[in-house]
Amino acid sequence: MAQPAVSMRGITKRFPGVLANDCVDFEAAPGEVHALLGENGAGKSTLSHVLTGLYHPDEGEITLFGERVAFTSPRDAIDAGVCMVHQHFRLVERFTVAENLVLGDKRGAGRRFRIDPRAVESQVRALGERYHLPVDPHAHVWQLGVGEQQRVEILNALYQDARVLILDEPTAVLTPEEADTLFLTLREIAAEGRTVIFISHKLHEVMAVSDRVTVLRAGKVIATVPTAGASAQSLASLMIGHDVEAAQRPANGRDAGAEVLEVEGLWAQGDRGVAAVKGVSLTLRAGEVVAVAGVAGNGQRELAETIAGVRPSTKGSLRVDGRHLKSGDVRASFDAGIRYVPEDRLGTGVSPSLSLAMNLELRSYRKSSLGPFLRLRKMRENAEKAIVDFDIRAPGPDVPAANLSGGNLQKVVIAREFAGEMKVLIAASPTRGLDVSAVATVHSYLLDAAARGTAVLLFSEDLDEILALNDRVVVMYEGQLSEVADRESIEEIGLRMAGGTPDAAAAAAEAP
Amino acid sequence: MNNSLLVVLIASGVAYGTPLLFAALGELLAERSGVLNLGVEGMMLVGAVMGFWTVERVHAGTAVTLVLALAIAAVAGTVMAAIHAFLVITLRANQIVSGLALTIFAGAAGLSSYLGNDLNLADQPASKTFHAFLPSGMQDIPVIGPILFGQNALVYVSWLCVIAVGLYLSRTRPGLNVRAVGESPAAADTMGINVTAYRYAHTLAGGAFAGVAGATVTLAITPQWVDGITGGAGWIAIALVIFAFWRPELCLVGAYFFGALQALAPQLQARNISLGPTTLWTNSLPYVMTILVLVVVSSGTARRRLGAPSALGTAYVREEH
Numbered sequence: 005m006a007q008p009a010v011s012m013r014g015i016t017k018r019f020p021g022v023l024a025n026d027c028v029d030f031e032a033a034p035g036e037v038h039a040l041l042g043e044n045g046a047g048k049s050t051l052s053h054v055l056t057g058l059y060h061p062d063e064g065e066i067t068l069f070g071e072r073v074a075f076t077s078p079r080d081a082i083d084a085g086v087c088m089v090h091q092h093f094r095l096v097e098r099f100t101v102a103e104n105l106v107l108g109d110k111r112g113a114g115r116r117f118r119i120d121p122r123a124v125e126s127q128v129r130a131l132g133e134r135y136h137l138p139v140d141p142h143a144h145v146w147q148l149g150v151g152e153q154q155r156v157e158i159l160n161a162l163y164q165d166a167r168v169l170i171l172d173e174p175t176a177v178l179t180p181e182e183a184d185t186l187f188l189t190l191r192e193i194a195a196e197g198r199t200v201i202f203i204s205h206k207l208h209e210v211m212a213v214s215d216r217v218t219v220l221r222a223g224k225v226i227a228t229v230p231t232a233g234a235s236a237q238s239l240a241s242l243m244i245g246h247d248v249e250a251a252q253r254p255a256n257g258r259d260a261g262a263e264v265l266e267v268e269g270l271w272a273q274g275d276r277g278v279a280a281v282k283g284v285s286l287t288l289r290a291g292e293v294v295a296v297a298g299v300a301g302n303g304q305r306e307l308a309e310t311i312a313g314v315r316p317s318t319k320g321s322l323r324v325d326g327r328h329l330k331s332g333d334v335r336a337s338f339d340a341g342i343r344y345v346p347e348d349r350l351g352t353g354v355s356p357s358l359s360l361a362m363n364l365e366l367r368s369y370r371k372s373s374l375g376p377f378l379r380l381r382k383m384r385e386n387a388e389k390a391i392v393d394f395d396i397r398a399p400g401p402d403v404p405a406a407n408l409s410g411g412n413l414q415k416v417v418i419a420r421e422f423a424g425e426m427k428v429l430i431a432a433s434p435t436r437g438l439d440v441s442a443v444a445t446v447h448s449y450l451l452d453a454a455a456r457g458t459a460v461l462l463f464s465e466d467l468d469e470i471l472a473l474n475d476r477v478v479v480m481y482e483g484q485l486s487e488v489a490d491r492e493s494i495e496e497i498g499l500r501m502a503g504g505t506p507d508a509a510a511a512a513a514e515a516p
Numbered sequence: 517m518n519n520s521l522l523v524v525l526i527a528s529g530v531a532y533g534t535p536l537l538f539a540a541l542g543e544l545l546a547e548r549s550g551v552l553n554l555g556v557e558g559m560m561l562v563g564a565v566m567g568f569w570t571v572e573r574v575h576a577g578t579a580v581t582l583v584l585a586l587a588i589a590a591v592a593g594t595v596m597a598a599i600h601a602f603l604v605i606t607l608r609a610n611q612i613v614s615g616l617a618l619t620i621f622a623g624a625a626g627l628s629s630y631l632g633n634d635l636n637l638a639d640q641p642a643s644k645t646f647h648a649f650l651p652s653g654m655q656d657i658p659v660i661g662p663i664l665f666g667q668n669a670l671v672y673v674s675w676l677c678v679i680a681v682g683l684y685l686s687r688t689r690p691g692l693n694v695r696a697v698g699e700s701p702a703a704a705d706t707m708g709i710n711v712t713a714y715r716y717a718h719t720l721a722g723g724a725f726a727g728v729a730g731a732t733v734t735l736a737i738t739p740q741w742v743d744g745i746t747g748g749a750g751w752i753a754i755a756l757v758i759f760a761f762w763r764p765e766l767c768l769v770g771a772y773f774f775g776a777l778q779a780l781a782p783q784l785q786a787r788n789i790s791l792g793p794t795t796l797w798t799n800s801l802p803y804v805m806t807i808l809v810l811v812v813v814s815s816g817t818a819r820r821r822l823g824a825p826s827a828l829g830t831a832y833v834r835e836e837h
Contacts, residue, residue, distance in 0.1 A: 094703040095700065096699045096703050096704070097826065099695075107709075116689065117690075119688060
């Protein structure tokens with residue numbers, strides 16, 4: 005084979021208490037799409053940050069096109085032609101697209117003291133046409149959707165003439181359709197002889213886009229295989245190292261029970277003061293899991309918060325067991341039997357600096373305390389019991405919640421919310437960022453709750469999770485819900501996530 | 517005509533507004549880089565005392581002495597700002613706490629007061645001052661004469677500064693970089709912009725401007741030194757930056773507006789115009805306005821809508837894990 009574009013040899017990177025990369029060897033050829041596959045925490049991001057100069061490896065060496073390099077900053081890497089599209093975009097939101105491109109430009113026009121962002125606009129348009137990345141160079145980044153912002157990031161890398169382009173979980177913010185377009189763009193970039201490194205933990209994406217796959221597990225390279233010779237199953241077992249028994253909903257399980265939660269014509273505002281939930285009606289029955297699919301930012305968080313009583317509604321009504329619920333009253337919602345596992349578990353789910361015991365008591369201390377005094381010993385005993393019951397891995401009940409890992413934090417939230425009579429459970433992206441075994445644990449808790457007659461409303465962006473757990477699927481798009489007829493049809497869910505309906509798609513297919 | 521209340525009010529609004537304008541331009545530069553410096557009042561007071569001290573101690577030509585006084589005031593302000601910069605940029609201390617501490621440390625009854633009393637600067641008029649210097653023919657032109665030509669040299673310097681800062685931010689590469697640092701330090705860092713260097717440079721420049729603003733008070737507005745002579749102008753300047761949506765040209769308008777408010781009370785008094793039993797309300801008007809502005813914009817969403825730099829008040833840490 006020709007000289008590799010990227011060659012990393014024996015890369016070791018240690019963080020306090022963690023060996024993030026353990027003597028990793030990685031190689032990518034010019035003109036290939038190389039997937040870096042692994043679970044959360046397997047060391048993919050660390051490896052890419054070493055390659056882009058954000059981290060300095062403790063050991064090992066990197067060669068680019070045969071030349072030894074030692075980057076001390078992301079800028080060094082960009083100058084050498086290594087650009088990264090981060091999960092959290094590195095764009096200045098208040099700048100225009102053109103200004104953002106000029107910002108990183110250290111060649112030609114961009115070097116001059118006087119700047120003129122208008123000068124790059126024609127270049128932006130030309131690049132956009134060539135790579136299917138249409139973007140208005142005048143637009144301010146904050147006006148763009150996430151998909152468009154990602155295009156700007158990729159354009160920026162191409163504008164810097166990247167020879168190696170790294171994308172960190174790029175599809176997390178995209179609809180399935182947008183993801184397909186992205187894959188097309190990536191193939192074109194690779195066809196020009198550039199190297200694309202595609203970081204993901206989603207198997208079907210890796211299968212769809214890559215030429216070769218390097219699998220990381222616990223900081224080590226497990227294997228590098230050509231995609232053509234691999235299957236999703238073989239990659240999964242490489243990635244996980246053992247078979248994980250996935251929680252599976254019994255197909256069209258039990259009869260749905262009585263109606264527990266009735267949402268009617270609900271409207272609510274987002275943080276910026278514009279309507280985010282626009283006339284949502286939904287009925288949940290006891291014992292069913294209703295999954296809400298959708299691309300992030302379509303009002304899911306606001307809907308979850310409104311039902312949980314955290315956010316007041318502006319119109320419409322909520323009823324639990326037929327009784328009207330006051331809007332925006334968390335305590336009333338809790339007393340009515342609504343439980344809430346929020347999306348942002350560290351910021352909203354717990355109070356990070358309070359102890360584990362105190363966090364477990366946040367919902368119930370009013371009832372358990374003696375007048376103004378907390379019963380600390382009782383709290384600690386309850387916490388010790390919860391640690392055992394929910395298998396929370398923590399040094400003890402007094403440890404601050406912030407010191408727990410994501411999975412254990414989620415167990416703390418679940419342990420607290422599951423107390424008392426739970427009629428409705430709202431779980432917002434409950435497994436985001438958790439490793440595979442913690443995901444399985446959280447799933448089993450959700451299914452247990454449903455089996456005990458709780459109506460579960462699961463918000464998720466992960467289609468695999470939605471397909472595994474749901475009794476019914478609804479899709480949220482621009483503040484409104486639409487029911488998916490076939491709960492196992494990825495196509496229909498994907499279509500609705502992009503704002504389409506099957507009828508419209510059928511009509512479009514028929515039209516000449 | 518040139519003695520009509522409106523003309524005099526505008527003309528003295530320009531004069532009184534000039535220290536506000538210098539201080540606001542400096543604070544604007546610091547805030548555009550993401551550093552909130554509530555120490556403006558303290559930095560101004562140190563600049564005020566050091567500028568006055570230079571004029572009293574240096575015996576050279578008037579022009580040389582005054583320029584030297586400005587330079588020393590600027591250096592004094594820079595040194596004060598360096599304390600804040602080190603605390604909040606290098607040590608990542610809370611910017612609000614550090615800025616307040618700076619004003620308490622350097623301000624009235626603090627360092628500036630100690631310096632002024634120790635150097636025996638109180639109760640004497642400045643021996644050399646900035647005053648109107650253009651030919652009286654120009655100053656006597658109806659209406660625009662006193663407003664545009666009857667000003668001291670610092671007013672014209674401040675106009676140049678507004679133009680320079682405006683062009684710097686909108687048309688130059690370092691200006692683009694500093695805006696990026698204030699909006700999204702992570703993006704700027706990725707693009708190879710030295711966030712720490714930019715923040716230091718602009719915080720220090722802010723200090724220099726505040727020092728000059730202080731010297732403007734003691735050498736042009738009220739040419740003497742007494743403890744706490746700036747009388748809260750630093751706080752007004754901070755409100756002014758918000759009031760001006762972080763834009764230098766609007767700082768100028770706002771500064772003259774607040775300057776005119778400050779000039780209102782003495783002018784009314786001089787003309788024996790009484791607007792009630794007390795002049796209390798005219799004296800307090802600039803401060804009331806400041807408090808109102810600060811209250812209105814203190815909510816995060818309001819600030820974002822007004823155009824505050826997104827990273828204002830937050831330290832930057834590169835490692836994200």
